[in-house]
Structures are given as structure tokens and as C-alpha cells.
Amino acid sequence: MEKTPRTIGVLTSGGDAPGMNAAIRAVVRAANFKGIKVLGIQRGYQGLLNGEVRELGLRDVCDIIQRGGTMLYTARCPEFKEEATQDKAVEMCKKLGIDGLVVIGGDGSFCGARALSNKGIPCIGIPGTIDNDIASTEYTIGFDTALNTVIENVDRLRDTSQSHDRCSVVEVMGRHAGHIALHAGIACGAIAVLIPEREYNIDTDIIERMQDTLKTGKHHFIVIVAEGIENSQEITKYIQQKTGIESRLTVLGHIQRGGIPTGKERVFASVMGYRAVELLEEGKGNRVVAVQNSRTVDFDINEALNMHKRIDDYLYKVAYEISI
Numbered sequence: 001m002e003k004t005p006r007t008i009g010v011l012t013s014g015g016d017a018p019g020m021n022a023a024i025r026a027v028v029r030a031a032n033f034k035g036i037k038v039l040g041i042q043r044g045y046q047g048l049l050n051g052e053v054r055e056l057g058l059r060d061v062c063d064i065i066q067r068g069g070t071m072l073y074t075a076r077c078p079e080f081k082e083e084a085t086q087d088k089a090v091e092m093c094k095k096l097g098i099d100g101l102v103v104i105g106g107d108g109s110f111c112g113a114r115a116l117s118n119k120g121i122p123c124i125g126i127p128g129t130i131d132n133d134i135a136s137t138e139y140t141i142g143f144d145t146a147l148n149t150v151i152e153n154v155d156r157l158r159d160t161s162q163s164h165d166r167c168s169v170v171e172v173m174g175r176h177a178g179h180i181a182l183h184a185g186i187a188c189g190a191i192a193v194l195i196p197e198r199e200y201n202i203d204t205d206i207i208e209r210m211q212d213t214l215k216t217g218k219h220h221f222i223v224i225v226a227e228g229i230e231n232s233q234e235i236t237k238y239i240q241q242k243t244g245i246e247s248r249l250t251v252l253g254h255i256q257r258g259g260i261p262t263g264k265e266r267v268f269a270s271v272m273g274y275r276a277v278e279l280l281e282e283g284k285g286n287r288v289v290a291v292q293n294s295r296t297v298d299f300d301i302n303e304a305l306n307m308h309k310r311i312d313d314y315l316y317k318v319a320y321e322i323s324i
């Protein structure tokens with residue numbers, strides 16, 4: 001039976017996401033409630049290596065649940081892939097008295113957590129990325145807020161597209177995944193959604209669909225393109241050339257990474273933060289917290305990282321067929 005930690009660390013790693021502060025707050029409050037000390041590690045694994053920590057008490061996480069970003073900052077630290085660097089992190093944990101670690105981030109961050117767990121520092125991962133591309137969970141912190149940010153901005157674009165009889169092509173984030181794009185496509189009534197997980201033919205999937213719906217009286221269009229498609233500018237020009245409809249590209253970019261976390265975000269992040277502390281208190285490590293069928297569960301990190309996430313075929317079908 002592994003021992004209950006006396007002091008745990010918490011860090012945020014990889015791309016930041018709205019809701020991370022809610023998770024941090026839950027970790028700190030749950031641990032303090034259980035008599036476990038919390039050290040906030042700033043700037044991800046880089047901060048751990050540098051010993052950039054400060055103790056977090058109940059009042060240190062006041063008024064953050066409603067704020068985007070992460071109070072612990074985040075950073076990318078490519079050298080953490082090297083075992084020698086990981087060994088330095090283990091030594092730093094021992095120096096600081098950290099005997100458990102909560103890592104809030106994506107799959108890359110979970111790989112770091114696995115390495116530390118295998119070296120004797122029990123780690124629990126919490127899925128935090130707007131991409132929602134972590135296979136072990138149906139929900140990642142940041143996704144709901146990012147989706148609603150996209151919706152709010154596409155609704156604004158729809159106003160001006162409608163006024164000018166235009167086509168708005170909107171590039172959204174997702175790194176290599178189309179979850180934001182697909183959900184936004186349905187929520188915003190896009191005529192087409194291009195995602196890296198699906199082949200597409202611009203002539204049949206966009207141009208001909210626009211020409212057919214023009215005949216039914218539709219006179220403005222929204223096309224959502226995931227950033228993984230990588231040629232949204234060329235797509236926009238091609239649409240205008242082939243249809244004669246003025247087309248404009250909007251790249252939403254890092255707007256999607258900020259904003260006030262939604263209610264769903266805050267609840268999921270808080271519950272996952274609480275569960276991470278429970279797992280450490282139970283003497284567990286090398287696990288990731290996840291949401292399956294709207295319930296909070298947990299998996300061994302190796303099992304989680306070996307899972308594969310697919311685009312929901314039915315969702316893709318709905319997006320295609322109701323957008324005519």
C-alpha cells in the first residue's frame with residue numbers, strides 16, 4: 001500500500017486552457033481539507049526543475065474560479081523528454097518534500113507525469129487542453145469555453161456575412177484534431193466543416209453545396225476549417241473564384257484560449273481536481289482522471305496514452321446533412 005502524501009505539488013503544462021484555475025483551486029482546497037500541504041509549481045516542468053514553487057493555502061486560490069488562463073503560468077519544456085532532466089526533477093521533488101504531483105495538461109504533459117511516476121513520484125494527470133483530443137476522456141478542461149468563444153465570434157461573422165451576401169471562412173484551433181471545428185460547425189450552422197480526420201473534396205463538399213443551396217435562396221455562408229487543414233487562405237480564395245461569392249477568412253487563433261470559463265467547465269474542472277487529490281490520498285499514482293458518460297473515472301497513464309480518440313461519425317453525419 002503506497003503512503004498518503006504529506007505535501008503535493010500542482011502544475012499546469014502545455015497550452016493553457018480556461019478552467020485550469022478551477023482545477024487548481026479544487027486541488028488546493030481538497031488537499032487543505034485533508035491536511036495535505038500544496039506547493040504551486042510555476043511554469044510547468046521547467047518551473048519544477050528550477051524550484052519555482054510557492055505554498056498555496058485556502059486564501060491563495062480565492063477569486064480565480066471565474067478567470068481564464070492559469071495562475072501557475074505554463075510553459076513547454078522539450079528537454080523534459082530526456083531521462084537526465086527527469087532525474088533532476090525527481091531530485092527537486094525530494095528537496096522540496098513533494099511526495100505527490102498533480103499535472104494539468106495534455107497527452108504530452110501526461111508523458112512527463114508517467115516518467116516521474118515510474119521514478120517514484122506518484123503523479124495524477126488532469127486533462128487540460130481546449131483541443132479535447134485526449135482519448136481517455138470525453139471532456140478536457142477548456143473545450144467547452146473555447147467552443148462557446150468560437151460560437152460567439154462566428155455569430156458575429158454571420159451578421160456581416162448576411163449583410164454582404166458573403167462567405168465567411170473561419171479557421172479554429174485544435175492542433176491536429178477537429179473536435180472544436182466539428183462541434184462549432186453544428187452549433188454555428190456551417191455549410192461545411194473541414195477537419196484533419198476526414199478527407200474532403202473542395203468542389204463537391206463546399207462549392208457544389210454552396211451552388212445548390214444558393215438556388216434555394218441561401219445567400220450567405222459559414223465554412224469552418226480546423227487549423228490542421230493548413231490552407232484556409234487558399235480555400236477562401238478558391239471559394240470566391242469558383243462561386244463568385246465574396247469570401248473572407250477569419251483566423252480566431254489564440255482568442256480561443258482565453259475567456260471566462262463556462263459553468264460546465266468550472267464544474268468538470270473542480271470535480272477532476274478533487275478526484276486527483278483523492279487518488280493521491282489513496283496512495284495511488286501514474287493515473288489520469290477522465291470523464292466517461294459524464295462521470296469522473298480514472299485510468300492508468302499507460303492505458304490512457306494507448307487509447308485512440310476518433311471523431312464521432314454520427315456527429316459528422318449530422319453536421320453534413322443538416323447544413324444544406
Ligand code: ADP
Nearest residue numbers: 014015076077080081105106107108109111112
Ligand atoms: P500537451 O501537454 O498539451 O500535450 P505538449 O505536448 O507541449 O503539450 O507537452 C507539454 C510538456 O510536457 C512539454 O513541454 C514537455 O515538458 C512535456 N512532455 C511532452 N512530451 C513528453 C514526453 N514524451 N516525455 C516527457 N515529457 C514530455
Ligand code: F6P
Nearest residue numbers: 015129130131173174175227257
Ligand atoms: O493545444 C492547444 C493549442 O491551443 C492548439 O489548439 C494549438 O494548435 C496550440 O495549442 C498552439 O500552441 P501555442 O500556444 O504554443 O502557439
